Amino acid sequence: MNSTNLETNKPIAVEFFLAATAAVGAGIFTNPIDVIKIRLQLQGELEARGAYRTIYKNTFHAGYVIAKHEGILALQSGIRSALAFQVVLNGIRLGSYKIGRSYGITNNDDGKTNIMKTCLLSGAAGVVGCVLGSPFYLVKTQMQAQSTEATLAVGHQHNHTSEWSAFKGLWKEAGIAGLYQRWYANIPRVFIGSATQLTTFSLVGDWLKTFSVSFPDLWAFIFQ
Numbered sequence: 001m002n003s004t005n006l007e008t009n010k011p012i013a014v015e016f017f018l019a020a021t022a023a024v025g026a027g028i029f030t031n032p033i034d035v036i037k038i039r040l041q042l043q044g045e046l047e048a049r050g051a052y053r054t055i056y057k058n059t060f061h062a063g064y065v066i067a068k069h070e071g072i073l074a075l076q077s078g079i080r081s082a083l084a085f086q087v088v089l090n091g092i093r094l095g096s097y098k099i100g101r102s103y104g105i106t107n108n109d110d111g112k113t114n115i116m117k118t119c120l121l122s123g124a125a126g127v128v129g130c131v132l133g134s135p136f137y138l139v140k141t142q143m144q145a146q147s148t149e150a151t152l153a154v155g156h157q158h159n160h161t162s163e164w165s166a167f168k169g170l171w172k173e174a175g176i177a178g179l180y181q182r183w184y185a186n187i188p189r190v191f192i193g194s195a196t197q198l199t200t201f202s203l204v205g206d207w208l209k210t211f212s213v214s215f216p217d218l219w220a221f222i223f224q
């Protein structure tokens with residue numbers, strides 16, 4: 001079997017669609033957890049220990065309180081921007097990974113994963129994705145921090161009426177500089193996360209390939 005065939009027999013648009021769908025599916029499940037995390041992190045920010053009222057006691061209590069007072073949809077605050085960020089990040093990451101594999105840029109002479117090159121390419125692609133998508137991340141975070149219920153508000157409230165108006169507001173304030181403020185914030189995290197994830201994925205792919213005769217369907221399912 002020819003490994004190059006196995007990895008390139010789907011058009012890039014289909015690859016992108018599958019990756020985007022997976023990212024959107026995962027994003028819908030993780031966004032409420034992200035909202036809760038942001039609220040817990042902002043609670044008591046810049047205040048002395050014990051000097052602030054504890055609104056959110058723990059993860060489950062925070063979820064309950066937000067849903068009860070702001071409605072269940074408040075747990076999906078910033079969801080459009082969160083999903084857009086995931087699509088940009090993962091599209092660029094997975095696209096670069098696939099190209100690296102298909103053209104042998106990140107392979108050794110035997111066609112197996114070159115760990116150093118795979119780490120560098122997928123880390124760099126992650127960084128490009130997170131920098132390009134950073135306005136989405138910014139709006140996502142501002143929307144998630146924002147509470148419709150004054151008594152539940154923690155941290156700075158931007159009082160955006162919608163995600164779209166948040167983008168317009170940032171643009172009106174300072175143009176590109178407004179949208180891309182703190183564009184560098186996620187770089188270290190995404191570089192390490194991306195490099196580790198995709199290199200592991202690639203090594204598992206190599207390993208599964210050794211079983212390709214006995215498990216062709218599993219192999220095809222995961223890696224094509």
Ligand SMILES: *[C@@H]1O[C@H](CO)[C@@H](O)[C@H](O)[C@H]1NC(C)=O
Pocket residue numbers: 157158159
């Ligand atoms: C948002 O609204 C709150 C409460 O009405 C107010 O205290 C705060 O200053 C507003 N924030 C901004 C950025 O306008």
